[in-house]
Amino acid sequence: MKVLQVGAEIYPLIKTGGLADVLGALPQALQAQGADVRLLLPGLPGIIDAVLHAKRVAQVGPVLGAARVTLLLAQMPYSHLPVYVIDAPFLYRRGGGPYQDRRGNEWADNLQRFGVLGWMAAQLAQGELDPAWAPEVVHAHDWHAAMSCAYLHAHPAGTAASVFTVHNLAYQGLFPHDDWALLGLSSRYMSPAALEFHGQLSFMKAGLKFADRVTTVSPTYAREIATPEFGVGLEGVIRGRGADVSGILNGIDTKVWDPSADAALAQRYSAEQPAGKAACKAALQAQFGLAPEPATPLLGVVSRLTSQKGLDLVLSVLPEVVRMGGQLVVQGTGDSALEAAFRMAADAHPGRVGVLLGYDENGAHRLIAGADMILVPSRFEPCGLTQMYGLRYGTVPVVRRVGGLADTVRDAGADASAGNGFVFEGAQPDALREAIARAFAQYRAKPGWAQLMRVGMGEQLSWEGPARQYMALYEQATGARREVRQRDID
Ligand code: ADP
Ligand code: GLC
Numbered sequence: 001m002k003v004l005q006v007g008a009e010i011y012p013l014i015k016t017g018g019l020a021d022v023l024g025a026l027p028q029a030l031q032a033q034g035a036d037v038r039l040l041l042p043g044l045p046g047i048i049d050a051v052l053h054a055k056r057v058a059q060v061g062p063v064l065g066a067a068r069v070t071l072l073l074a075q076m077p078y079s080h081l082p083v084y085v086i087d088a089p090f091l092y093r094r095g096g097g098p099y100q101d102r103r104g105n106e107w108a109d110n111l112q113r114f115g116v117l118g119w120m121a122a123q124l125a126q127g128e129l130d131p132a133w134a135p136e137v138v139h140a141h142d143w144h145a146a147m148s149c150a151y152l153h154a155h156p157a158g159t160a161a162s163v164f165t166v167h168n169l170a171y172q173g174l175f176p177h178d179d180w181a182l183l184g185l186s187s188r189y190m191s192p193a194a195l196e197f198h199g200q201l202s203f204m205k206a207g208l209k210f211a212d213r214v215t216t217v218s219p220t221y222a223r224e225i226a227t228p229e230f231g232v233g234l235e236g237v238i239r240g241r242g243a244d245v246s247g248i249l250n251g252i253d254t255k256v257w258d259p260s261a262d263a264a265l266a267q268r269y270s271a272e273q274p275a276g277k278a279a280c281k282a283a284l285q286a287q288f289g290l291a292p293e294p295a296t297p298l299l300g301v302v303s304r305l306t307s308q309k310g311l312d313l314v315l316s317v318l319p320e321v322v323r324m325g326g327q328l329v330v331q332g333t334g335d336s337a338l339e340a341a342f343r344m345a346a347d348a349h350p351g352r353v354g355v356l357l358g359y360d361e362n363g364a365h366r367l368i369a370g371a372d373m374i375l376v377p378s379r380f381e382p383c384g385l386t387q388m389y390g391l392r393y394g395t396v397p398v399v400r401r402v403g404g405l406a407d408t409v410r411d412a413g414a415d416a417s418a419g420n421g422f423v424f425e426g427a428q429p430d431a432l433r434e435a436i437a438r439a440f441a442q443y444r445a446k447p448g449w450a451q452l453m454r455v456g457m458g459e460q461l462s463w464e465g466p467a468r469q470y471m472a473l474y475e476q477a478t479g480a481r482r483e484v485r486q487r488d489i490d
Helices: 018-032 110-125 142-154 177-183 203-210 219-224 235-240 276-287 311-323 336-348 361-370 386-392 403-408 429-444 446-457 464-489
Strands: 002-006 036-042 052-060 069-075 082-087 137-141 161-166 174-176 200-202 213-216 245-247 298-305 327-334 353-357 373-376 396-400 422-424
Touching: 002 018, 002 110, 018 036, 018 137, 018 464, 036 110, 069 110, 082 110, 110 137, 110 142, 110 177, 110 203, 137 142, 137 464, 142 161, 142 203, 161 203, 161 464, 174 177, 177 200, 200 203, 203 235, 213 219, 213 464, 219 245, 219 403, 276 298, 276 361, 298 311, 298 336, 298 361, 298 386, 311 327, 311 336, 311 429, 327 336, 327 361, 336 353, 361 386, 373 386, 373 429, 386 396, 386 403, 386 446, 396 403, 396 429, 396 446, 422 429, 429 446
Parallel strands: 002 036, 002 137, 036 082, 137 161, 161 213, 213 245, 298 327, 298 373, 327 353, 373 396, 396 422
Antiparallel strands: 052 069, 069 082, 174 200
16 A cells, blocks of 8 residues: 655654654554555755755646745655655745744745645656656645645546545634635635635645545544534534544554653653652752652643643642642743743742743653643643653643543543543633542552553553554545546446
């Protein structure tokens, strides 16, 4: 099975969130299942300057405002996976982030930047670019890659199947209606039945409407996005796809996230030899100027600071967490109001609350290893990876029952032996406070806590299971495509 994975960010080269972790790990897991996997990525400086042995395979252009677009075939550092990189300096070679400039404004030419990504995927799939390789399945991730599904659909003799994965429906890639002509699609694609979304042009809809199969990153989120509460206006489109939509829970990279081999930690540890976790906790307390108290329950947060993550609830309950004798460490970046509020919280509770407003990969490992509990109180969460990293590091998750959090964390309340964390229902401070109080009580009742840690550390979280599910889906999607072609011929 020849599969092209298309996305905008990839760990460890460029990362703004969990999408990068998925693209950094899923392709290798598919390869282990026997797939012939290649990646297609935009030539952002962090990517094009890091790939190895790049060779030119095709030169095209002008395309979508770029005079010169060269397709390179290279190797990923570390994994050595084959990767196609789109070298389009006019669109990609600049400072700032993958989606935004340094001030946090969306790049004004994102339609062109990610339109080209989808266009190149479709051309590659049709055998136009690399005479030596063409995929049977194009797997597009999030709105950045979604146009590949529309371009593939638009080709009357299209052979490759497409799979579109929604990592977060809240980011849709919306553009002014009038810009649609830049995309080079026929006018039938600019209708409410296709890419138009309330007078705008939606890249997300290109994936939702035209992929042969649509997935999202947890079974619960797959059900949620069919409802008005989580569907962000696209619930009708999603319901319209019926059984073509499914949820496949993300895995985690169990090599990158392994407390027994993690070079970032003060001391390594494992389920069999958990002693080193205490050293990680002491190091974290020292780093953040917290009182060096080994027996104090220490809560951790590693997160983008956005309303999605429900961290305003953490701010509301913070005084009580401190009153209950707890400590909190937060590492995150994002909304300036949330950043300011967490900075003030740290100032208001010296020795009890530590905050790092920044992005630091090793810091995230140290925080997750050093904390006793990882808090993820999200309003919505397509999958969520930090609660799984927590489980693997014996750091007990305290989460809201939503999306992928509901699919990975089982409450230790009713039947402590079956639980691996603490789960609350409502997005209200009271509900979070009650869950934290239960976690603290359990933590202080020592033997039960060790059991909880062991259960979490023993969870099967690797990509192997999800990769098998994707392989089965690719088979389905290519089968469906063959049937469509057969119908066309008959
Ligand atoms: P999302 O993709 O919605 O941000 P996930 O839980 O899926 O949420 O993934 C977040 C990823 O980003 C995790 O790998 C987490 O460790 C990482 N992360 C988030 N904020 C930071 C930060 N400030 N520093 C380091 N890593 C971070
Ligand atoms: C998105 C979601 C997150 C998910 C990640 C990887 O960023 O917000 O829940 O874990 O994608 O699929």
